[in-house]
Amino acid sequence: MTHPSDTGPAPVLALKGISKSFGAVRALRDVSLELFPGEVHALAGENGAGKSTLIKTLAGVHRPDAGQVLLDGAPVVFHGPGDARDAGIAVIYQEPTLFPDLSIAENIFMGRQPRRALRRIDHRATREATTALMNRLGVELDPDRPARGLSIADQQIVEIAKALSFDARVLIMDEPTAALTHSEVARLFGVVRALRDQGAAVLFISHRLEEIFEICRRVTTLRDGAWIASEPLDGMTEDDLVRRMVGRDLAELYPKQDVTPGEVALSVRRLTREGVFTDVSFDVRRGEIVGLAGLVGAGRTEVARAVFGIDRRDAGEVEVDGRRLTNGAPSTAMAAGLALVPEDRRAQGLVMDLSIERNIGLTGLGTTVRAGLMDRGAERSRSLDWAVKLRVKYARIADTVNTLSGGNQQKVVLAKWLATRPKVLIVDEPTRGIDVGTKAEVHRLLSQLAADGVAVLMISSDLPEVLGMADRVLVMHEGRLTAEIPRTDATEETVMAAATGRAA
Amino acid sequence: MTVTAPGEAPATEVPEAGATRLVDRVFKMRELAILAVFLVMIAVTQAGNSAFLSEQGVKDLLLNATILVLVATGQALVVITRNVDLSVGSTLGISAFAAGIYLQGGGNPVVAVALAVLLGIGFGLLNGLLVSLGQVPALVVTLGTLYIIRGVDSIWVGSRQITAADLPGGFVDFGSGGLSAVPYLAMIALAVLVATAYYLRHFGGGRELYALGSNPEAARLAGIPVRKRILAAYTFCGALAGLAGALYLARFGNVDSGTGSGYELTVVSAVVVGGVVFTGGSGSVYGAALGALLLTSINSVLPALGVSSVWVLAINGVLLVLAIAVDRIVALRVASALKKRNARHA
Amino acid sequence: ATACGGTTKEDVKNEGGAAASAGKADPDAATKKGLTVGFLPKQVNNPYFTSADKGGEKAVRELGSTFKEVGPTSATDTAGQVSYVNTLTQQQVDAMAVSAQDPGALCTALKQAMRNDIKVVTYDSDTKADCRNAFVSQASAEDLGRTEVQLLAEQIGHKGEIAILSAAQTATNQNTWIEFMKDELKDPKYKDMKLVKVAYGNDDAQQSFQQTQGLLQEYPNLKGIISPTTVGIKAAAQYLSGSKYKGKVKLTGLGTPNDMRTYVKNGTVEAFELWDPAKLGELAARTAVALASGQITGQEGETFTAGAMGEYTIGENGVINLGKPTVFNAGNIDDFDF
Amino acid sequence: MPDSLTRAVRWDTVVGALLVVVLLLSFTTVDGFGNALNLSFLIGNTLPIALIALPMTLLVVSGEIDLSVASTAGLSGAVMGALWNQGMAIETIIPLCLLLGVVCGLVNGLLVTRLGLPSLAVTIGTLAAYRGIAQIVLGSDAVTDFPSAYLDFAAGRIGDTFVPYAFLPFLVLLAIAVVALHATPFGRSLFAIGAGEEAARFAGIRVRRQKLILFTVTGLMSALTGVFWALHYASARYDNATGLELSVVAAVLLGGIDFDGGKGTLGGAIAGVFLLGALQNVMSLQDVSAQSQIVVTGVLLVLSVLGPRVARQIAAARAGRRAATAPDPKTPTPTS
Numbered sequence A: 001m002t003h004p005s006d007t008g009p010a011p012v013l014a015l016k017g018i019s020k021s022f023g024a025v026r027a028l029r030d031v032s033l034e035l036f037p038g039e040v041h042a043l044a045g046e047n048g049a050g051k052s053t054l055i056k057t058l059a060g061v062h063r064p065d066a067g068q069v070l071l072d073g074a075p076v077v078f079h080g081p082g083d084a085r086d087a088g089i090a091v092i093y094q095e096p097t098l099f100p101d102l103s104i105a106e107n108i109f110m111g112r113q114p115r116r117a118l119r120r121i122d123h124r125a126t127r128e129a130t131t132a133l134m135n136r137l138g139v140e141l142d143p144d145r146p147a148r149g150l151s152i153a154d155q156q157i158v159e160i161a162k163a164l165s166f167d168a169r170v171l172i173m174d175e176p177t178a179a180l181t182h183s184e185v186a187r188l189f190g191v192v193r194a195l196r197d198q199g200a201a202v203l204f205i206s207h208r209l210e211e212i213f214e215i216c217r218r219v220t221t222l223r224d225g226a227w228i229a230s231e232p233l234d235g236m237t238e239d240d241l242v243r244r245m246v247g248r249d250l251a252e253l254y255p256k257q258d259v260t261p262g263e264v265a266l267s268v269r270r271l272t273r274e275g276v277f278t279d280v281s282f283d284v285r286r287g288e289i290v291g292l293a294g295l296v297g298a299g300r301t302e303v304a305r306a307v308f309g310i311d312r313r314d315a316g317e318v319e320v321d322g323r324r325l326t327n328g329a330p331s332t333a334m335a336a337g338l339a340l341v342p343e344d345r346r347a348q349g350l351v352m353d354l355s356i357e358r359n360i361g362l363t364g365l366g367t368t369v370r371a372g373l374m375d376r377g378a379e380r381s382r383s384l385d386w387a388v389k390l391r392v393k394y395a396r397i398a399d400t401v402n403t404l405s406g407g408n409q410q411k412v413v414l415a416k417w418l419a420t421r422p423k424v425l426i427v428d429e430p431t432r433g434i435d436v437g438t439k440a441e442v443h444r445l446l447s448q449l450a451a452d453g454v455a456v457l458m459i460s461s462d463l464p465e466v467l468g469m470a471d472r473v474l475v476m477h478e479g480r481l482t483a484e485i486p487r488t489d490a491t492e493e494t495v496m497a498a499a500t501g502r503a504a
Numbered sequence B: 001m002t003v004t005a006p007g008e009a010p011a012t013e014v015p016e017a018g019a020t021r022l023v024d025r026v027f028k029m030r031e032l033a034i035l036a037v038f039l040v041m042i043a044v045t046q047a048g049n050s051a052f053l054s055e056q057g058v059k060d061l062l063l064n065a066t067i068l069v070l071v072a073t074g075q076a077l078v079v080i081t082r083n084v085d086l087s088v089g090s091t092l093g094i095s096a097f098a099a100g101i102y103l104q105g106g107g108n109p110v111v112a113v114a115l116a117v118l119l120g121i122g123f124g125l126l127n128g129l130l131v132s133l134g135q136v137p138a139l140v141v142t143l144g145t146l147y148i149i150r151g152v153d154s155i156w157v158g159s160r161q162i163t164a165a166d167l168p169g170g171f172v173d174f175g176s177g178g179l180s181a182v183p184y185l186a187m188i189a190l191a192v193l194v195a196t197a198y199y200l201r202h203f204g205g206g207r208e209l210y211a212l213g214s215n216p217e218a219a220r221l222a223g224i225p226v227r228k229r230i231l232a233a234y235t236f237c238g239a240l241a242g243l244a245g246a247l248y249l250a251r252f253g254n255v256d257s258g259t260g261s262g263y264e265l266t267v268v269s270a271v272v273v274g275g276v277v278f279t280g281g282s283g284s285v286y287g288a289a290l291g292a293l294l295l296t297s298i299n300s301v302l303p304a305l306g307v308s309s310v311w312v313l314a315i316n317g318v319l320l321v322l323a324i325a326v327d328r329i330v331a332l333r334v335a336s337a338l339k340k341r342n343a344r345h346a
Numbered sequence C: 001a002t003a004c005g006g007t008t009k010e011d012v013k014n015e016g017g018a019a020a021s022a023g024k025a026d027p028d029a030a031t032k033k034g035l036t037v038g039f040l041p042k043q044v045n046n047p048y049f050t051s052a053d054k055g056g057e058k059a060v061r062e063l064g065s066t067f068k069e070v071g072p073t074s075a076t077d078t079a080g081q082v083s084y085v086n087t088l089t090q091q092q093v094d095a096m097a098v099s100a101q102d103p104g105a106l107c108t109a110l111k112q113a114m115r116n117d118i119k120v121v122t123y124d125s126d127t128k129a130d131c132r133n134a135f136v137s138q139a140s141a142e143d144l145g146r147t148e149v150q151l152l153a154e155q156i157g158h159k160g161e162i163a164i165l166s167a168a169q170t171a172t173n174q175n176t177w178i179e180f181m182k183d184e185l186k187d188p189k190y191k192d193m194k195l196v197k198v199a200y201g202n203d204d205a206q207q208s209f210q211q212t213q214g215l216l217q218e219y220p221n222l223k224g225i226i227s228p229t230t231v232g233i234k235a236a237a238q239y240l241s242g243s244k245y246k247g248k249v250k251l252t253g254l255g256t257p258n259d260m261r262t263y264v265k266n267g268t269v270e271a272f273e274l275w276d277p278a279k280l281g282e283l284a285a286r287t288a289v290a291l292a293s294g295q296i297t298g299q300e301g302e303t304f305t306a307g308a309m310g311e312y313t314i315g316e317n318g319v320i321n322l323g324k325p326t327v328f329n330a331g332n333i334d335d336f337d338f
Numbered sequence D: 001m002p003d004s005l006t007r008a009v010r011w012d013t014v015v016g017a018l019l020v021v022v023l024l025l026s027f028t029t030v031d032g033f034g035n036a037l038n039l040s041f042l043i044g045n046t047l048p049i050a051l052i053a054l055p056m057t058l059l060v061v062s063g064e065i066d067l068s069v070a071s072t073a074g075l076s077g078a079v080m081g082a083l084w085n086q087g088m089a090i091e092t093i094i095p096l097c098l099l100l101g102v103v104c105g106l107v108n109g110l111l112v113t114r115l116g117l118p119s120l121a122v123t124i125g126t127l128a129a130y131r132g133i134a135q136i137v138l139g140s141d142a143v144t145d146f147p148s149a150y151l152d153f154a155a156g157r158i159g160d161t162f163v164p165y166a167f168l169p170f171l172v173l174l175a176i177a178v179v180a181l182h183a184t185p186f187g188r189s190l191f192a193i194g195a196g197e198e199a200a201r202f203a204g205i206r207v208r209r210q211k212l213i214l215f216t217v218t219g220l221m222s223a224l225t226g227v228f229w230a231l232h233y234a235s236a237r238y239d240n241a242t243g244l245e246l247s248v249v250a251a252v253l254l255g256g257i258d259f260d261g262g263k264g265t266l267g268g269a270i271a272g273v274f275l276l277g278a279l280q281n282v283m284s285l286q287d288v289s290a291q292s293q294i295v296v297t298g299v300l301l302v303l304s305v306l307g308p309r310v311a312r313q314i315a316a317a318r319a320g321r322r323a324a325t326a327p328d329p330k331t332p333t334p335t336s
């Protein structure tokens, strides 16, 4: 590997020849990595490449099967996350790890609350420190609000605040931006730069390459758990990086096929849900991909939930192919040909303890039956069929999905719903936490589906994705539809303007 | 959550203050709901029978609640960590007998109580070790130890029994005595209760119990010594069950191999009525204690009102369901309140 | 005739129960040795039954046979008791002495046992008559019921409100006694006494405790309580002795001297009564052996000698009476230890 | 870890094996066990637990629990006795009792699904309530004079075989339950609900409806058990079957049903039920005191959860060692 002698100081934290297996899966094979103070280091790789496993090893969550962790050049063994934390390593894990019943303030300071006399907790100080952190991130979250019910994005923010509160020497972030919109990402990067300039070492994981290029100095690439390269980013192009990750050249990221929209497949009229969104009306036609953009918390997910029938709507109508859907009944929505790929894959998309086969099978309970009994053969082939179609990376179709990497889990969710061959497909953050390669596949899939006459409603906080894929862009702001912009005049500016409620 | 446009100063203070008050109010209400039910019940009874709140009457109310309050407090701690201890009844029984046997041999009451507590701690540790180290479902394990301890108890006790005659007079008098209407036993229970509540609210260890009940995986990642905490919770629960055993002996002056059997359901009911949820992470020991007070009082109220004992059980059950329902409706109100605030923020 | 085509209580009335025991009794038959007699109390670990079964064991030994005791750990585990009857049947004991938790529940199993010519004696509480060969009664229900009322009446000077603290509502013997108490109270000499309530403590210390409290709160000028159950009287005494009612509210009923000694001495209780459980057990054992030896069959009028206890005659429905209960008070209580 | 291993260490199979071993040993070594009469006793006395264990297993798999089953049984028994005393015909009484069970189940189900209350809490409440109502209905009576035709059916056995009459209907019910849980979409959805309720809802599974059905069926079966109990023991009392819920729970747990929901098989549960039944029978025959029997039950329960865990760790360790030498799994290997 190119040893960066130019970076001057010795690495704060280094991995040497790390290997880690889970049962039959070899997540990491002889991986090495060096983190230097005052630099932001990117960790790139496809879904399942081993990024999260690597950082979990750094954080003392996993014990490596082989290899060693060096802190300031001296080998250390972390017996648990506590050890790593005490060594000054702060970690933002890929999946938010909050205590739903505790207040945001407690979530952030759990285990190290400011103390008063007799080691009693100083609640006031805790609250104030939290407010300070929130201001630093430029967000407004009530420190006393319990974490339960926070949107994915809000949860991610709390995680970031938690990591910052350590003033750690090493800050590790596993896809912190996956759930965030541009402006929030900008804020985050501001803070990260400040930390870097104070001499902290930062390890940054993201599937949004532009982010990597924006903030990182060097990048380490993994492929199938093996170390590929560690090198400076300047002089590299996105394509170079992608080639490193995927090992081949990448097809176009937004392969949008032009189609002439057919008749209306999904029609939403004056949909309203007290206190969350109001008077939302729109149509989606066959073959059309409609983007639904907006700031986090705009209510997009809530709209999707209400349309699909997860939440009861207080007012309004939803029609699929002219069939009016009963209020609050997902089963009838499915029967009508509606499918929803939800935002939170762990809680809503997948039953984490069930196998890949069974998870995909769940949406087919009505179809893979013979004489009222399950037709196991049909169930399995249906699941295998789609798992392969979407190139899910797994050891056995009978493995539980919680052994899959984030991105592969997302693919299983997609498989599960595409298997129902829907007429109307609503996808909420379909590519959140998915690597470029897969992203391109998902996009290809979506536009393929559209081409085949499926009506697609795509909720996404990833603006380029919306602009790249959507025929029309709907924009929500504080629970209202504020704009409908045709593909031709949809730009970052127009959309953001409508999303922040400034113009439009 | 919103993104404050650059330049605009984040107006955090206003909503925070408001929110704080709201949340606090609402969460206090969870206990308030039970307290209300309790007070109404007492009032009605007093109206129907003026003798009810006589000095003797009040004393009896408190005495009856004491033992259940203690055990429920311990149980609450365990339930908060998303576990449960079904073996408390057996533990209470066996430690009561141990203390009794010791006193029968002319032992010193203080030592006897200590003995009971130690025995409780022992069994608490056993449960704690099985659950935290063995990492096996608490329900099964403690149901197992419920049987084991009960069995060992009845083999050891056989047909022997401790009667008031075997106990030093001072011990028995202590069991029924008190300062005017406030029994000594109740004071002990209250002290334990307040101390526990304070610890849970104001000490790191206490908060960590809530944390790991709320999300065990996250607790591990936050570097909380999960096993240690769970072990501590069970030990404490066992200790209180042991203490309760000693007090039972003082109170009823009578212990045999059946003492405390079937108690687990009562305790769990008290905790549930008290608004401590079984999915862990929420609820308070005050709630549990109120639940205990409510349950035991029902058993005094109905006879005092002359309700035929045939009805007691049914009314008990219905009240139990009602109490939970009320609590639930309050909880729902909390949720909707939060959602509304959410929307305001958005 | 079946009502609306179904089987009703009426139809069943005519289905007579099969006579318990046939065969001819031979009073002079030799007492068999080497028999196995199984005792099945309502509940093992229960002090009362333990002393009863001890008495039984002593007798069985004397008669040169083998004694064994089995039983459930809970006094309400009828199913458990049934399966113990089955177990004894399987083990081919020669006779069993059973204290039935339920008059009906054990019938099928007991008949099954008798069909495998095992002699069945019930003691302390009976089953339906056709489900056993003989019932050894601790004292005629009548004696008990009436004497307890008399005891209390003397203590409260034949006037004032009284209450009864019983065990489980379903306890057969309790209920028969209570019937006789009510009947006794009809006598004009009790005209100033009023039975205000029957409370049930389910033979559970804590419940009996709270029931007593309830009684006293509900009837502030209650003068006396009768508790015809050892658990109940003990709990009531414990509550009274720790409350302001000590000595003011009289308490009597059925209790064991060892349980009650303190309360008699500290003046909470003047007098109470009980038969000697050991004797009850002994008589049950001797009856069982007599049956197994063919000296009796359980028919009314048959007589047999129960060792030192003297001669007993079988009354109607195969009931054998132990005799009058003993009254315990400060004077004599120290002469007893059970 | 590989399927072979997972299957090898599945606890329900272990329990099944254990049951067989116990039976074989008892046949050969315990006299009085093997004969038809005793076996019929064994089965007869275990049937009530087994009957309730059927719906309870489904309920637990879907992540809920019903502790009021014993009280429901007691209530239906009490009502049966009361109506019988009224002189109503048994043929009308029994359906009424079953209907009552359905109502009891519905009440539990509605409280849980509509108000979203935790089933543990609700059913502890109704446990007291139903038993209390039973006490009000029948008071201190003990009704014993049911028609002998029915008593014989409930207590008797087929000729001199070890098979009680009541065992045959049970087998039918068992078959139905097994199919329902393991071979129908309904059963599949229960596992999904138990393991991830929200995800199940997002997959269009009608969670509340399924749960309501389960609670209702549980009520029905409990009532049936109550009727059977009253006839089997020829005694209808308000306190019939008291404490049965713990025995059921214990047996089901022993059978390897995970109370967090989403795991377990009916085979395991029923094996657990009869394992406990057989052990108690044998121990009684061997003059093991009731107290010691309690201890044994407890130890078994603890082992039932420690056992599989230890096995799993061993398995994982082995798999780990194998992986070290295994070729790295490239993208899909859809053959397993």
Ligand SMILES: Nc1ncnc2c1ncn2[C@@H]1O[C@H](COP(=O)(O)OP(=O)(O)OP(=O)(O)O)[C@@H](O)[C@H]1O
Binding pocket: A022, A023, A025, A026, A027, A045, A046, A047, A048, A049, A050, A051, A052, A053, A054, A094, A402, A403, A404, A405, A406, A407, A408, A433, A435
């Ligand atoms: N707990 C686990 N048990 C079994 N296998 C696991 C476990 N955690 C991860 N794996 C496997 O290890 C490999 C690497 O997973 P990891 O989460 O590190 O990938 P990743 O690079 O973080 O992917 P993504 O970008 O989607 O988050 C994957 O094949 C995954 O299936």
Ligand SMILES: Nc1ncnc2c1ncn2[C@@H]1O[C@H](COP(=O)(O)OP(=O)(O)OP(=O)(O)O)[C@@H](O)[C@H]1O
Binding pocket: A148, A149, A150, A151, A152, A153, A154, A179, A276, A294, A295, A296, A297, A298, A299, A300, A301, A302, A303, A343, A461, B001, B342, B343, B345, B346
């Ligand atoms: N599962 C949930 N429970 C409670 N409140 C939620 C939940 N999800 C989101 N919210 C809140 O409801 C409001 C709308 O959130 P929602 O997720 O619909 O917005 P969104 O535009 O979809 O944002 P995101 O990009 O996170 O999906 C926000 O205030 C959010 O905090």
Ligand SMILES: [Mg+2]
Binding pocket: A051, A052, A053, A094, A174, A405, A406
């Ligand atoms: Mg990852």
Ligand SMILES: [Mg+2]
Binding pocket: A300, A301, A302, A343, A428
């Ligand atoms: Mg969303």
